[in-house]
Amino acid sequence: xxxxxxxxxxxxxxxxxxxxxxxxxxxxxxxxxxxxxxxxxxxxxxxxxxxxxxxxxxxxxxxxxxxxxxxxxxxxxxxxxxxxxxxxxxxxxxxxxxxxxxxxxxxxxxxxxxxxxxxxxxxxxxxxxxxxxxxxxxxxxxxxxxxxxxxxxxxxxxxxxxxxxxxxx
Amino acid sequence: xxxxxxxxxxxxxxxxxxxxxxxxxxxxxxxxxxxxxxxxxxxxxxxxxxxxxxxxxxxxxxxxxxxxxxxxxxxxxxxxxxxxxxxxxxxxxxxxxxxxxxxxxxxxxxxxxxxxxxxxxxxxxxxxxxxxxxxxxxxxxxxxxxxxxxxxxxxxxxxxxxxxxxxxxxxxxxxxxxxxxxxxxxxxxxxxxxxxxxxxxxxxxxxxxxxxxxxxxxxxxxxxxxxxxxxxxxxxxxxxxxxxxxxxxxxxxxxxxxxxxxxxxxxxxxxxxxxxxxxxxxxxxxxxxxxxxxxxxxxxxxxxxxxxxxxxxxxxxxxxxxxxxxxxx
Numbered sequence: 001x002x003x004x005x006x007x008x009x010x011x012x013x014x015x016x017x018x019x020x021x022x023x024x025x026x027x028x029x030x031x032x033x034x035x036x037x038x039x040x041x042x043x044x045x046x047x048x049x050x051x052x053x054x055x056x057x058x059x060x061x062x063x064x065x066x067x068x069x070x071x072x073x074x075x076x077x078x079x080x081x082x083x084x085x086x087x088x089x090x091x092x093x094x095x096x097x098x099x100x101x102x103x104x105x106x107x108x109x110x111x112x113x114x115x116x117x118x119x120x121x122x123x124x125x126x127x128x129x130x131x132x133x134x135x136x137x138x139x140x141x142x143x144x145x146x147x148x149x150x151x152x153x154x155x156x157x158x159x160x161x162x163x164x165x166x167x168x169x
Numbered sequence: 170x171x172x173x174x175x176x177x178x179x180x181x182x183x184x185x186x187x188x189x190x191x192x193x194x195x196x197x198x199x200x201x202x203x204x205x206x207x208x209x210x211x212x213x214x215x216x217x218x219x220x221x222x223x224x225x226x227x228x229x230x231x232x233x234x235x236x237x238x239x240x241x242x243x244x245x246x247x248x249x250x251x252x253x254x255x256x257x258x259x260x261x262x263x264x265x266x267x268x269x270x271x272x273x274x275x276x277x278x279x280x281x282x283x284x285x286x287x288x289x290x291x292x293x294x295x296x297x298x299x300x301x302x303x304x305x306x307x308x309x310x311x312x313x314x315x316x317x318x319x320x321x322x323x324x325x326x327x328x329x330x331x332x333x334x335x336x337x338x339x340x341x342x343x344x345x346x347x348x349x350x351x352x353x354x355x356x357x358x359x360x361x362x363x364x365x366x367x368x369x370x371x372x373x374x375x376x377x378x379x380x381x382x383x384x385x386x387x388x389x390x391x392x393x394x395x396x397x398x399x400x401x402x403x404x405x406x407x408x409x410x411x412x413x414x415x416x417x418x419x420x421x422x423x424x425x426x427x428x429x430x431x432x433x434x435x436x437x438x439x440x441x442x443x444x445x446x447x448x449x450x451x452x453x454x455x456x457x458x459x460x461x462x463x464x465x466x467x468x469x470x471x472x473x474x475x476x477x478x479x480x481x482x483x484x485x486x487x488x489x490x491x492x493x494x495x496x497x498x
Contacts, residue, residue: 003175020221021172023208043209045275056249056278062205063279066175067223081328131406132273149212 005069009034010078018065025049025060027068028075036076036105040134051075052107057113059132076105079112085111088112091150092143106133111147120151140143171217173199177226181349181383183221187333188192188379189351191220198222200381202245202281205272206288213296215289215304224283230383233257237388244283244382248272248335250281255304261387262417263396267338268457270400273407286336286346286362287374288417290329290437291409292319298308302370305459316473321480323436328356330434331373332409336363337433338398339385340441341415344415347384350377356386363438373437395494399486400433418449420496423447430466430491435483444464445487454495 002017009032016031028034028051029145040048042061049060078084079086088108091097105128114121114129121129126147127140135143176198178184184200191198199218201207202225205237210216224230230245233254240256251257252269271277271285289295290303292311293406295479300306311319311328344359362374376382396417402408413433419426428449432440445466452458470480 001174019172020175021170027386044205044273047273047275050275053279057275059205059273059275062203062208062276064175064201064204064208064221064223067201067204067225128406129274130399132275159270 003066005066007070008072010074011142016065020064020066022065023061024051024053024058024063024068024073025066027065028060028073034077035076038102038105040102040106044132045134046103047106047110048103050109050133052109052113054112055116057110057132058130061151074109074112076108079108086112088115088147088150091146095142095146095149097138097142097146103133103135103137107143111150112145115151121147123148126151170211170453173218173221176220176222178207178222178224180227181230181381183349184224184227184381185349185379187220187222188381188447192378196220200224202284203247203276203279204284205239205276205280206284209290209296213298215296215298226380240387241441242282242385242387244384245281248277248280248282248285249274251335252277260394261338261396262391263338263341263398263417264335264344264387267334267398267400267413267415270398271334276407282335282385284406285333286339286385287376287382288332290373291332292327292329295329302366302448303329304373312473313473317475318409318434319473319476320437321435321467321472321476321483322432322440322469323365323438324471324473325367326372327437329366329373329437331363331436331438333439334398334400334410334413334433337413337415337431337439339397339415340431340439341417341429342396343417345386345387345388345431346382347386348376349383350380354383359385359439362439366437391419393426393496394418395420395496397490397493399490399493401482401486412479412486414483414486414490415439415489415495416490418494423453423496425452425454428491430462432466432483434486435470435479444468444485449491454491456492459488459492462491 028037038048040046044059044062051060126144196219198220230243234241248268257265294310295303309327318471339359339428400410400413410433415431417429430442445462466487
């Protein structure tokens with residue numbers, strides 16, 4: 001038995017048929033082909049599957065797709081604008097915060113959730129916000145630095161507004 | 170994961186009826202609040218329900234509400250909301266702190282108070298599907314196995330520790346739980362909600378198969394009440410407590426009028442330590458008394474082969490917690 005639902009993913013409405021036991025992660029990767037969201041531990045330990053669900057960072061592997069009717073989802077594919085990468089993505093590249101890259105989409109989404117709520121976080125607040133995301137390459141220092149760089153309000157003109165997802169330059 | 174039928178009840182009564190009907194038909198039903206714990210259990214094949222009842226489809230089970238001097242918290246309120254709620258942070262700090270220290274940011278955004286209280290144990294033997302008591306088997310593998318994280322108190326036949334951070338805080342704050350069942354609502358004091366393995370090794374609480382935890386009620390917070398939750402863990406994020414404490418002290422004129430000290434991570438239920446509480450009552454607090462309280466709290470601990478380190482750790486945690494609650498001079 002499949003379940004029909006309508007979900008808004010990266011601003012676009014999608015009508016999906018999902019199995020009752022499929023997770024939001026399954027739906028994003030298998031139904032919509034949005035493979036930027038990574039399948040890691042599958043049990044909520046690693047944070048590689050982090051997406052924004054109605055504005056909050058969640059592990060998409062621990063959310064049933066069937067329970068997301070009408071929800072707004074943002075994945076890594078929805079972070080960059082037409083004009084180019086989001087300032088967070090630019091900062092990750094500039095700081096060398098990406099090595100193998102597997103954790104990066106989840107890190108960016110967790111960081112985005114933080115910056116939308118708290119545009120000028122402290123080092124401790126960044127570490128707290130990223131505490132549900134594992135990285136086995138970088139040692140975290142460069143990731144934290146990248147988020148702090150991107151948090152400079154002058155770099156992120158859209159933060160604090162609903163359209164803050166998109167860089168306005 | 171084995172598939173199942175999703176059920177989206179619109180009311181608690183409807184949800185209870187679904188559970189009742191499933192039981193009558195010999196079907197297994199599982200409740201999903203945030204679903205974080207349930208999905209982990211499903212993926213590990215520890216539960217294989219025929220029905221998953223989505224409690225999020227019921228309106229009115231979320232939110233923190235003042236009712237006179239009491240506070241009602243819907244069981245589906247997320248841990249994140251509880252951790253940040255100004256009234257809880259100010260008056261019921263132990264609960265807000267416990268919610269904020271549970272799991273990871275992503276799980277706190279989805280995970281609910283009811284789910285945190287009712288989550289199944291995180292004993293690695295249980296979660297890895299060993300045929301242990303908790304999985305319906307006939308032994309506790311921790312007794313002669315890797316028992317670093319197991320119980321000091323109340324163990325037998327299973328030696329799990331209760332994994333919830335909010336539960337010790339709620340017992341310390343004298344919360345009550347509103348449980349809905351076929352014959353309506355009943356109110357159960359938090360302290361009576363949790364049960365030892367020797368009472369029923371397959372459950373951690375009194376909740377029946379056709380019952381739902383609907384609400385947590387916090388009593389009036391008297392002036393002079395100070396509370397805290399301290400959690401000691403291996404890593405600083407996303408880990409369960411090795412030891413923890415929910416502590417609530419009421420002060421009057423520099424003396425402790427009433428004390429509630431509830432240890433987490435050391436027993437199959439939130440473990441209240443009345444002998445330690447009594448030492449505090451009627452006294453003003455200093456370093457020496459805090460040490461005596463800590464000794465009393467751990468008196469009678471029965472460590473297994475590999476968890477003896479928890480005893481001094483728990484003593485230090487108790488001492489630190491009570492000293493942090495000294496009344497403002």
